[in-house]
Amino acid sequence: xxxxxxxxxxxxxxxxxxxxxxxxxxxxxxxxxxxxxxxxxxxxxxxxxxxxxxxxxxxxxxxxxxxxxxxxxxxxxxxxxxxxxxxxxxxxxxxxxxxxxxxxxxxxxxxxxxxxxxxxxxxxxxxxxxxxxxxxxxxxxxxxxxxxxxxxxxxxxxxxxxxxxxxxxxxxxxxxxxxxxxxxxxxxxxxxxxxxxxxxxxxxxxxxxxxxxxxxxxxxxxxxxxxxxxxxxxxxxxxxxxxxxxxxxxxxxxxxxxxxxxxxxxxxxxxxxxxxxxxxxxxxxxxxxxxxxxxxxxxxxxxxxxxxxxxxxxxxxxxxxxxxxxxxxxxxxxxxxxxxxxxxxxxxxxxxxxxxxxxxxxxxxxxxxxxxxxxxxxxxxxxxxxxxxxxxxxxxxxxxxxxxxxxxxxxxxx
Amino acid sequence: xxxxxxxxxxxxxxxxxxxxxxxxxxxxxxxxxxxxxxxxxxxxxxxxxxxxxxxxxxxxxxxxxxxxxxxxxxxxxxxxxxxxxxxxxxxxxxxxxxxxxxxxxxxxxxxxxxxxxxxxxxxxxxxxxxxxxxxxxxxxxxxxxxxxxxxxxxxxxxxxxxxxxxxxxxxxxxxxxxxxxxxxxxxxxxxxxxxxxxxxxxxxxxxxxxxxxxxxxxxxxxxxxxxxxxxxxxxxxxxxxxxxxxxxxxxxxxxxxxxxxxxxxxxxxxxxxxxxxxxxxxxxxxxxxxxxxxxxxxxxxxxxxxxxxxxxxxxxxxxxxxxxxxxxxxxxxxxxxxxxxxxxxxxxxxxxxxxxxxxxxxxxxxxxxxxxxxxxxxxxxxxxxxxxxxxxxxxxxxxxxxxxxxxxxxxxxx
Numbered sequence: 001x002x003x004x005x006x007x008x009x010x011x012x013x014x015x016x017x018x019x020x021x022x023x024x025x026x027x028x029x030x031x032x033x034x035x036x037x038x039x040x041x042x043x044x045x046x047x048x049x050x051x052x053x054x055x056x057x058x059x060x061x062x063x064x065x066x067x068x069x070x071x072x073x074x075x076x077x078x079x080x081x082x083x084x085x086x087x088x089x090x091x092x093x094x095x096x097x098x099x100x101x102x103x104x105x106x107x108x109x110x111x112x113x114x115x116x117x118x119x120x121x122x123x124x125x126x127x128x129x130x131x132x133x134x135x136x137x138x139x140x141x142x143x144x145x146x147x148x149x150x151x152x153x154x155x156x157x158x159x160x161x162x163x164x165x166x167x168x169x170x171x172x173x174x175x176x177x178x179x180x181x182x183x184x185x186x187x188x189x190x191x192x193x194x195x196x197x198x199x200x201x202x203x204x205x206x207x208x209x210x211x212x213x214x215x216x217x218x219x220x221x222x223x224x225x226x227x228x229x230x231x232x233x234x235x236x237x238x239x240x241x242x243x244x245x246x247x248x249x250x251x252x253x254x255x256x257x258x259x260x261x262x263x264x265x266x267x268x269x270x271x272x273x274x275x276x277x278x279x280x281x282x283x284x285x286x287x288x289x290x291x292x293x294x295x296x297x298x299x300x301x302x303x304x305x306x307x308x309x310x311x312x313x314x315x316x317x318x319x320x321x322x323x324x325x326x327x328x329x330x331x332x333x334x335x336x337x338x339x340x341x342x343x344x345x346x347x348x349x350x351x352x353x354x355x356x357x358x359x360x361x362x363x364x365x366x367x368x369x370x371x372x373x374x375x376x377x378x379x380x381x382x383x384x385x386x387x388x389x390x391x392x393x394x395x396x397x398x399x400x401x402x403x404x405x406x407x408x409x410x411x412x413x414x
Numbered sequence: 415x416x417x418x419x420x421x422x423x424x425x426x427x428x429x430x431x432x433x434x435x436x437x438x439x440x441x442x443x444x445x446x447x448x449x450x451x452x453x454x455x456x457x458x459x460x461x462x463x464x465x466x467x468x469x470x471x472x473x474x475x476x477x478x479x480x481x482x483x484x485x486x487x488x489x490x491x492x493x494x495x496x497x498x499x500x501x502x503x504x505x506x507x508x509x510x511x512x513x514x515x516x517x518x519x520x521x522x523x524x525x526x527x528x529x530x531x532x533x534x535x536x537x538x539x540x541x542x543x544x545x546x547x548x549x550x551x552x553x554x555x556x557x558x559x560x561x562x563x564x565x566x567x568x569x570x571x572x573x574x575x576x577x578x579x580x581x582x583x584x585x586x587x588x589x590x591x592x593x594x595x596x597x598x599x600x601x602x603x604x605x606x607x608x609x610x611x612x613x614x615x616x617x618x619x620x621x622x623x624x625x626x627x628x629x630x631x632x633x634x635x636x637x638x639x640x641x642x643x644x645x646x647x648x649x650x651x652x653x654x655x656x657x658x659x660x661x662x663x664x665x666x667x668x669x670x671x672x673x674x675x676x677x678x679x680x681x682x683x684x685x686x687x688x689x690x691x692x693x694x695x696x697x698x699x700x701x702x703x704x705x706x707x708x709x710x711x712x713x714x715x716x717x718x719x720x721x722x723x724x725x726x727x728x729x730x731x732x733x734x735x736x737x738x739x740x741x742x743x744x745x746x747x748x749x750x751x752x753x754x755x756x757x758x759x760x761x762x763x764x765x766x767x768x769x770x771x772x773x774x775x776x777x778x779x780x781x782x783x784x785x786x787x788x789x790x791x792x793x794x795x796x797x798x799x800x801x802x803x804x805x806x807x808x809x810x811x812x813x814x815x816x817x818x819x820x821x822x823x824x825x826x827x828x
Contacts, residue, residue, distance in 0.1 A: 003463050003500045003701055006488055009456035011501050014515070017452045032736050033761045035768035038431045042423035042534055043457060043520055044477070044490075049417050063458070063488070065479030067524045074420055074477070076458075086417045087425050098771050101428070106457055106520075110481045120456055131771060135754065146761055237754035239762070287417055322446050340549065340651035347447045347560055348653070354449035357512050357545060 008111075008119030015317025020122065022320055023151065023301055023308075024104055027124040030147035031102040034139065036126060039101045041083035047073035049082045053256060053286060063110050063119075076108035080125040080298060081256070081283065088129055089289025097130025097292065107300070116272040116303040126277075127296030129284070134227050137260045137279060137295045138234035144264060144275055144297055145240045151304075152313040155243040158274060162262040163250035164228055165278070171221045171248075175213040185209060190251035193269075221248045231260060256280045260295070266307050274307060275299035324354040326412060327375035327395075329366035335381030342379060342390075342408070349409055371395060377412055422525075422533030429731025434536065436734055437565065437715055437722075438518055441538040444561035445516040448553065450540060453515045455497035461487035463496045467670060467700060477524050477533075490522035494539040494712065495670070495697065502543055503703025511544025511706065521714070529720070530686040536715040540691075543698070546707030548641050551674045551693060552648035554709050558678060558689055559654045561713070566727040569657040572688060576676040577664035578642055579692070585635045585662070589627040599623055604665035607683075635662045645674060670694045674709070680721045688721060689713035738768040740826060741789035741809075743780035749795030756793060756804075756822070763823055785809060791826055 005011050012020060031038070047064050063076040077083060080103055088095055103125045113119055126143055128136045141160055148158060168189070169182060177185045184207050192200050204211050223229060223246050235241045252261040261278030265271075277297020284292040308314040326346055330339045339355055346353035354373060356366050363380060370378040370393075380391040384402055392411055393400045403411055419425050426434060445452070461478050477490040491497060494517055502509055517539045527533055540557055542550050555574055562572060582603070583596060591599045598621050606614050618625050637643060637660050649655045666675040675692030679685075691711020698706040722728040740760050744753045753769055760767035768787060770780050777794060784792040784807075794805040798816055806825055807814045817825060 003460065003466075003503070005456050005500075006458060006460060006486070009458070010454075011456070011497075011504065012454040013501065013505075014451035014453060017454050020454070021452070029764070030761075033764065033766045035738060035766070037428035037735060038435070039428060040424075040426040040431050040434070042419050042425070043522070044420060044423070044534075046417065046420060052417075060482045063479055063481060065477055067477060068474045070524075072420070083425075086419075087427065089417070090425065091427075108457070110484075120458075138754065142758060142761075149762070234754060237751075238758045239755060240758075321451060324449060337651075340552065340648060341653060344556060344652045344654075347444075347556075348563070350443070350447065352447045352449070 006119070008113035010118065010120070014321055017317075018320035019305070019314060019317040020301060022314075023304060024122065024124075026147045026150040027102075027104055027299070030143050030150060031124075031126060034100070034143045034146070036100040036102040036128075036143070039084075039087065039103050040105055041077070041080070041087060041103070043106065044074045044076050045083060045086075047075045049086060049287075050075055050078065053082060053283075054253075061110055063108050077105065078107060078109050080105065080107070080123065081127075081280070081296070082287065084125065084127055084296075085283045085287040085289070088284045088292060088294075089287040091289070093290060095129070095289070095292070098136075099129040100127070101129070102126045116306055118302050122301040124299045124301075125296065127294060129292050129294045131295075132279075132281060132293030134231035134260065135234050136293075137231055138238050138240075140277065140295050140297060141235070141244070141262060142238040142240050144277075144299060145243050147299070148264070148274075151308060153308070153311065155240075157267060157311055158243070158264055158307070159267045160240075160244040160262055160264050161247035161250050162228075162231070162244055162260065163246065163248050164225060164260050165251075165257050166259060167221065167223075167225045167228065168248055168251065171217050172213070175216040175220070176210055177213050181207070181209055185213075186251045189214075189249060193249055217248075227259060252276055252278055256283050256286070258282055262297070264299070266310070270310060271306050272303050274303050322352060323374035324352045324376070326351055326353040326377045326379055327370035327373060328353060328355045328379045328381065329363070329370065330356075331361045331363050331366070331380060331382035332385065334385045338381050338385065338405075342381065345409070346412070349413070351412065367393065379408065420533070422527035424532065424534070428735055431731075432734035433719070433728060433731040434715060436728075437718060438536065438538075440561045440564040441516075441518055441713070444557050444564060445538075445540060448514070448557045448560070450514040450516040450542075450557070453498075453501065453517050454519055455491070455494070455501060455517070457520065458488045458490050459497060459500075461489045463500060463701075464489055464492065467496060467697075468667075475524055477522050491519065492521060492523050494519065494521070494537065495541075495694070495710070496701065498539065498541055498710075499697045499701040499703070502698045502706060502708075503701040505703070507704060509543070509703070509706070512550075513543040514541070515543070516540045530717045532716050538713045538715075539710065541708060541710030543706050543708045545709075546693075546695060548645040548674065549648050550707075551645055551709045552652050552654075554691065554711060555649070555658070555676060556652040556654050558691075558711055558713060559657050562678070562688075565718075565722060567722070567725065569654075571681060571725055572657070572678055572721070573681045574654075574658040574676055574678050575661035575664050576642075576645070576658055576674065577660065577662050578639060578674050579665075579671050580673060581635065581637075581639045581642065582662055582665065585631050586627070589630040589634070590624055591627050595621070595623055599627075600665045603628075603663060606663055631662075641673060666690055666692055670697050670700070672696055676711070678713070680724070684724060685720050686717050688717050736766060737788035738766045738790070740765055740767040740791045740793055741784035741787060742767060742769045742793045743777070743784065743795065744770075745775045745777050745780065745794060745796035746799065748799040752795050752799065752819075756795065759823070760826070763827070765826065781807065793822065 107123045235244050257278040258281045259279035263273040264275040279295045281293040330336045343353050378393045521537045649658050671692045672695045673693035677687040678689040693709045695707045744750045757767050792807045805816050
């Protein structure tokens with residue numbers, strides 16, 4: 001009999017968990033330093049929280065279920081924004097604006113697992129509610145960039161590709177795309193990079209779209225739009241202009257963005273998008289709240305980890321595991337009697353203390369074990385206990401001192 | 415239209431989230447200081463991971479589901495131990511022993527929500543694998559106690575009630591309970607405290623159990639068992655004897671404990687159990703791994719929070735929210751131009767920096783805002799910019815200094 005983790009999910013053993021915690025910690029530090037407060041919502045929501053925005057089409061991408069004997073439809077959270085909008089809407093008029101929230105929960109997609117895409121993953125969500133101004137979009141983008149910089153990435157490694165829904169729509173319209181064809185035109189634009197020019201032309205023909213309109217779109221589109229020029233200035237002020245580029249192939253999902261949209265990619269185009277976000281000024285309203293302008297993004301751990309590994313910025317995680325301040329070993333009967341109380345004293349004083357569980361009294365072997373777990377100090381409970389003394393060895397310098405047992409804490413916490 | 419969180423789940427706004435993080439942080443510190451490494455498993459597992467141990471009866475207590483179009487049964491994790499055992503089993507003979515793991519994931523129960531019991535909750539799991547010795551049980555219990563002490567609880571607030579599966583079974587048998595009645599006798603023993611003596615007598619009669627046998631059990635049971643007397647000595651060595659008591663009404667679930675079992679309760683009996691655990695030497699084997707002795711416990715956040723609140727040890731969470739090191743305000747046009755770059759500089763240097771989003775230039779009002787968010791310093795971008803200077807106000811002392819703009823970081827990070 002052998003049980004395995006469900007397809008597309010992960011068992012995180014200590015090194016992998018330490019790696020995830022390192023990423024989460026970069027996310028959390030960037031959020032807190034930027035004045036965002038952490039929130040969390042349920043891991044599953046009512047199914048209609050997701051269909052109201054995205055339509056019934058989304059159901060096949062969700063893990064949905066009922067309680068045994070119950071008749072309410074639930075779904076595992078595929079993204080955080082509907083929960084955020086619901087929570088903001090629940091506060092109603094009492095929501096003090098601006099509100100700056102972040103969250104780092106697990107998300108779930110019932111898709112086929114593939115490189116960069118799992119069925120369960122962690123995603124960092126950052127949202128700034130209440131400010132309808134490119135300075136807010138820039139602040140949100142800067143928060144994402146700060147986290148990536150904290151992880152060791154530079155503007156040579158990644159790029160923030162920025163577009164604007166309104167600019168793209170008005171330019172497509174100007175180029176002759178009729179309103180009934182706009183959704184499919186945006187969808188194809190979004191996917192254009194992943195196709196060859198020939199396949200793209202085929203797709204256009206298939207949907208009765210004018211290839212010439214897209215050439216006109218490409219040649220005439222520009223950032224001459226009040227919000228984009230304002231954003232460009234803000235990005236410079238935030239010191240992240242060289243991380244950013246304008247790229248009107250970026251569309252994002254159709255369901256809720258209303259203005260600026262962006263994706264963060266590995267600069268050479270390796271891997272999927274590291275993050276995606278933008279402005280969604282109608283969303284809180286859509287979930288029953290007041291009209292609240294909002295901008296935000298989501299950044300998953302899976303693609304980010306791949307990019308960090310590609311760049312040599314993530315080890316195997318062993319190097320991130322906590323190492324003990326003190327390793328306690330016993331080399332005699334009296335030591336055996338005292339080992340538990342010695343460790344208890346250390347731990348109660350906030351010290352990371354481990355012991356050898358071996359029964360050997362060979363101090364050499366015990367010190368080898370202490371070195372292996374990378375202890376800072378080793379406390380040796382040996383024959384010196386006859387004089388109520390212990391030996392403390394500094395594992396880096398090799399220096400060994402004998403001192404009264406009740407002086408242990410003084411020596412270890414200088 | 416109004417959406418709500420699913421019944422029995424929580425929306426954690428910033429104060430509630432900060433409260434949860436405080437509890438998690440006490441759990442994590444106690445774990446790391448005791449040499450446990452963090453792991454995580456999938457939020458959902460194959461359904462049969464739970465039925466193999468607990469039987470089909472558990473299915474109604476689970477949220478179970480299939481992927482749309484898929485035929486594999488999954489269930490949201492109701493407890494962590496099966497995942498832990500599966501992960502240990504997957505390592506097989508390469509699992510280095512002892513292995514000390516902890517986890518702090520979300521768990522799910524499809525039960526009726528009530529005080530102390532939700533459908534989604536966080537649970538701290540601590541497991542020490544590879545040592546079949548009461549010293550390991552004591553270490554595990556001490557780790558739980560250290561976390562509770564970190565949260566401000568004392569042995570006057572809570573008690574660890576310890577029993578031993580083998581002792582209870584042998585004493586029930588000695589008192590005349592036949593093997594076919596043992597399971598129901600243990601179940602009733604477990605529930606006895608929650609019933610009046612009259613109801614308990616009724617239940618015994620209903621199951622054809624001899625009331626006299628239970629009187630004999632009560633009067634004759636004692637800790638005169640090698641493991642319990644050894645444990646008692648260890649608990650003293652760990653300095654937690656006064657937190658602990660032996661109580662043979664503690665049974666725990668029937669499915670997998672093999673020796674010492676324990677529960678942690680509010681001392682006066684308020685609320686449900688704060689934690690429960692014990693020794694389960696067969697579990698890793700049950701999930702296809704080698705025979706590995708193990709001891710551990712689970713502690714949920716819901717009952718613990720109630721107890722901490724009852725004792726006045728948890729505020730409303732507002733006091734736990736991060737406050738900014740620096741609040742930046744602008745009082746002139748040039749300040750408006752510089753506010754983004756000033757904040758970007760601070761944040762890139764690891765400083766928690768916020769800004770006023772207000773358009774007022776009334777410095778008094780802006781300083782009131784800075785005081786309201788409890789900033790340590792306020793940076794004022796005002797007329798002094800003409801001399802390339804800024805004003806920094808220490809919000810605690812009230813002291814205000816004017817200095818060159820490029821000296822800001824030096825002044826703020828002493």
